[in-house]
Amino acid sequence: MRALLVLVALLYIGSYVAGWYLISIKSPIAVQISQGLQESVLTQQPFTSILQSLQGGELLKAILVTFLINLTTGAFLTTTLPGIVPLVGSLGTVAVTLLRGFVVGITYPEVLSSSPAGLALGLGTLILELGAYVFSGAAGINIALAPILPRRYGTQSRWMAFKMAWRDATKIYLVVVILLALGAAWEMTGLFFVLRPT
Numbered sequence: 001m002r003a004l005l006v007l008v009a010l011l012y013i014g015s016y017v018a019g020w021y022l023i024s025i026k027s028p029i030a031v032q033i034s035q036g037l038q039e040s041v042l043t044q045q046p047f048t049s050i051l052q053s054l055q056g057g058e059l060l061k062a063i064l065v066t067f068l069i070n071l072t073t074g075a076f077l078t079t080t081l082p083g084i085v086p087l088v089g090s091l092g093t094v095a096v097t098l099l100r101g102f103v104v105g106i107t108y109p110e111v112l113s114s115s116p117a118g119l120a121l122g123l124g125t126l127i128l129e130l131g132a133y134v135f136s137g138a139a140g141i142n143i144a145l146a147p148i149l150p151r152r153y154g155t156q157s158r159w160m161a162f163k164m165a166w167r168d169a170t171k172i173y174l175v176v177v178i179l180l181a182l183g184a185a186w187e188m189t190g191l192f193f194v195l196r197p198t
Contacts, residue, residue: 019105083143121190128183
């Protein structure tokens, strides 16, 4: 599992650096994607309801909604659940990882360079949330590979290896839940103070 964690982390880092590089040289495609993402955050659900909660003083609601979206959509549905399809599921998780790292790479440099508060808010969110996605992605790849390589689990049975990989994923998800809860609290609390009228 350690090798999968390192692999997923390196995929995130590599795609982040690629996105960061393209936005730093003002690549038209990167600039266009960044502007589209910023626009969607301001105009589409669930982002608008989270922003409204923050502006309405409902910090706990914003934290809970962010946590639940990140856990269900950000971690489970996009990086772990694809593992139910042997081998192909791991490729799906890799694709999501590369795309997510790239998107963060083109959007976060602006946040990180905006102010010391932006740097702290962005780095904390980046480390906690992407850290959780590294674990959930490694769990998904592990599940997808288990039936193909059952000997990794000391068994010849593909079904038994698949079930054992899911048991491992439940243990890994304790880390995922903790990191995403901390990430949601960090991000929403920071935004709550940034968005407060002065």
